Amino acid sequence: MNWEQLLSLKRYGDKNKRLRKEQNETRLGFEVDYDRIIFSSAFRSLQDKTQVIPLSKTDFVHTRLTHSLEVSVVGRSLGRLAGQKILEKHPHLKTIHGYQMNDFGAIVAAAALAHDIGNPPFGHSGEKAIGEYFSIGNGKRFKEQLTPAQYQDLIKFEGNANGFKILTENRPGISGGLRLSFATLGAFMKYPKESLPHKPTRNIGDKKFGFFQNEKDIFEDIAAELGLKQVRSGDHIAYSRHPLAFLVEAADDICYTIIDFEDGINLGLINEEYALEYLIKLVKNSINTAKYNSLTNTADRLSYLRALAINTLITEAVELFLHNEEAILAGEFHESLFDKSSYEAQIKDIIKISVERIYQSEEVIDKEIAGYKMLSHLLDTYTHAFLPEGDLPDSNFNILVKRSAPKLNIPEEQSVYQTLLQICSYTASLTDGITVASFEKYKGLRL
Template sequence: MTWPQLLSTRRYPDRPAEVPMPGRSPYLADYDRVVFSSAFRRLQRKTQVMPLPETDFVHTRLTHSLETACVGRSLGRLSARRVLENDPEIARALPDFAEDCGDIVAAACLAHDIGNPPFGHSGEDAISAYFASRAAERFTTGLSAAELADLLHFEGNAAGFRILTHTYPALSSGSAGLGLTYATLGAFTKYPRPSVINPEKKQNGASEKKYGYFQAESQRFRLVADELNLLPKDVAAGFYHRHPLAFLVEAADDICYRIIDFEDGLKLGLIDHERGLALLRELRATAPSVSPARPKSSSSGGLQWRAWQEELGYLRATLIGQLVDETAGRFAQHVPAILAGTYDAPLVKELHGYAHLQEIQRLSIERLYRSRPVLEIEAAGFEVLGGLLDAFLCAIFDKQVNHRSRKLLDLLPPQFRAIGPQAGASAYEQILLLTDYVAGLTDQHALSLYKTIKGIELPRGL
C-alpha cells in the first residue's frame, strides 16, 4: 500500500479529490461533519461504563469519543513525524503528512463508537441474542447465511460504517451518508471484513476478531478498498488488510478506555483507590527514566498531593502522554510491514507497560463492568431491546396489519420503514432498517419507548 493512495481526499462515493483550503484540510472537515451529525449527538446519552448514570462525572460514549479523538490526533501526528524520520521522501509527495494523519485519525476516532447501540456492548449482545431466539425465527427464515450472520452477531462497528455511508431514500435522493473522505472511512474500519468469511481460513489477526460492515454495505466497502488500494486477503469474500491508520485509531481507543474507564471506577468507589493508584504508578515507572509518581513530604521538594484524586488526575494525564509517545515509536517501527500487509497486531501489546494495562483491564472488568448496578441494568437492557425488536417486527411482518400493528408502525419514523422510495425492500433490508432504529436509540429513549409500548408507563404530558 502507498501513502498517497491511503490519504485519498476524494469524498465517498463519487466526489473528486478536494484541494485543501489553507488551514483546513478535507479530513478536518470530516471531523466537523461527524460532530454535527445527529448520530454523534445521541452518544451523549449512551453508555460508556455505567448505564443510565446518576452522576454527570461518569463518561458517556460522547465524552469517551471526544477524548479518544484528542488522543488520536496527537498519536496520528507524532506517529507520522516518526515515519518521516525514517522515510523523509514521503514529505515530497505529501508535504502536510503529519498534520493530515493527525486529522484523519482524530476524525475516525471521533466516529469510532457512532454505531454502538444502547446499554454499551451488552446492547450488541442483546440484539444478537434476540435474533438467535426462537421468537425471531419466523422473521429470519429465508435469509442467506451471510445476512443471518449480520443479525446473529450484531456489530456496532458495522452499524457505524452504515451510518457513515448510508442515506435513507425516504429522506434524500443522495447516497453519501456523511460524505466523508475515503481516507477517514478506511481509518475508521478497524475490521475490514464481512460477518462471514471462509471458515477454513485461519483467523488470528487484530483486524479479524470482529467484522466491519453488513452485507447491505458490501459494495460500499469495496469502493473504499479499491480507492485506497487496500491489500486483499480474500477478494471474493470482501476481506482486506487494514488501512495503516486504523492501527492508531485502535490504539487511541485502547489507551483511553483502559486509563479513563479505570479512573471512573476509582472515583465511583468501585475500585480501591490505593490499589488503583499503586498500579498506575507502576505503569508510569515502565517509561524510560521515569520513577513512580508518589506524594512526597514538602521537605523533599517533590510532588505533594492534597487528595488522592489530585494524584489520579496527574497520573492519568502523564500516562496518556507516555503511552502515546511509545505507541508512535512502535507504529513507525512497523510501518513497512503494515504497508506490506504482514503485520496485524494491536500496537499496545508491544508497550513496556502492557502487563500493567492488562491488570488495569482485569480490575475494570471485575470491579466496574461486572459490578451489580451495571449487571442489573444490562440484564434489563436485554428485555428492553429484545422487546422492542419483537414488537416492531411483529408489526412490520403482520400481513393483516391489525390495529395494534398499525399503531406501532406509526411510531416508526418513515426512514425506518419499507414505504415510499424504500417500498419493496427485502425481508433482510426491512429487519436492518429496524435495527438501525433500535440501535440508534439512546439508553433513556429505549427504556421509555419500551415502557410506553408495553403499557407500563404512559408518556408525560398526556
C-alpha cells in the same frame, strides 16, 4: 499499500481526484470530516449511551460521547507524532503531494471520534441483545428468508459495521451518508471483513467484522481507492487494515484502559489506595515523586497519574507503529500495537481489575439485564409491525407502532433482510433513556 493512496481525500460521488496540494489550508478536507461527524445526530446521541455504567446519575462517569471525544484527542496526538516521522521517512509525501503532519492527526482524530457511533444502547450487552434476538429469540423465524451471510450479519450484530453503515449509507436526498474522505473511512475500519467466516484466524482484523452485506459494494469501492491489500476473495472478502486504523485502536485502548479505571475509582467500585498503586506501576519511569507527594487529595493524584499514563502509552504506541510500519504497509502485522507493549503486564492488571470490579459489578449487571429485555421487546414490536406473520390484516396496535417510529420509513419493495437491518440499525440508534421510554410506552406503562 502506499501512503499516497492511503491518504486519499476522495469522497462518495467525486468525479475528479482531490489533490492535497490544492486544498484550502483554512479548512482542510480531513478537518471537514471531523466537523461533519461532530454535528451529526448520530454522534450527539452518544451523550446518553453507556460507556461503563448504564443510566448513571452521577456527573463524573463517562458516556459514549465523552469517551469518544477523549479518544479523538488521544488519536490526534498519535496521528501527529506518527505523521511527523512518516513525512521524514517519505519526504515526497510533503514535497510533491503537499501532505502535512497535521493531516495524519486529523484523519485519526476524525476516525476516533466516530469509532463508537454505531454502538447500540447499554454497551456491548446491547449488541448481544440484538444478535441473540435473531439467533435464539423470536427473530429466528426469519432465518429461512435470509442468505447465510445476511443471517450472520444479524446474529452477530456488530456496532462497528453499524457505524460504517451510518457514515456511508444512502438515504433519500442524501447520497454517501456523511460523505467523509476515504482516508478517514479507511482508518475507521478496524475490521475490514464481512461477517463470514466468523473469526477465521487470530489476526486482529478478523476479531469482528466491519460492514454488513448491504454496504459491501461501498466498502469494496473504498478499499480499491485506498489500495488496501486483499487477503480473502470470493464470496467472503477481507482486506488488511488501513495503517492508521492501528492508531485509532490504540487511542481507544488507552482511553478505556485508563479512564474506565478512573471511573471505577470515582464510583467507589475500586479501592483508591489499591488503584493508585497500579497506576504508579505503569508510570514509574516518568513520575515526579516530589510533585506527586505534594498533591493533597486523591482527585489531584489520580488526575496527575492519568495524564502521565496516557502520555506514556501515546509515546510507546507511536514507537511501536513506526517500528512496524513496513510490516503494517505490507499487511503482515496481525496484532494490536499494545500486544507488543512493554507495559503489557501492567495494562492487563488494570483491565483485569476493571472487569472484576466495574464491568461485572452488581449495578452494571442489573442494568444490562434490564436493557437486554427492553431491546428484545422493541425488536419484537418493530418486526411484528413491519414484517407481520401470515396474511392477516394489520392490527391497530401495529399501525400505531408504525406511526410512533417515523424514522422507520420502510419502502414496501424493500427485502426482508434490508428491513430487518434497518430495524436493527434504528433500534441501535436509540439512546439508553429513549430505549427505556419506548419500552414503557409499548408495554402500556407510560401515558
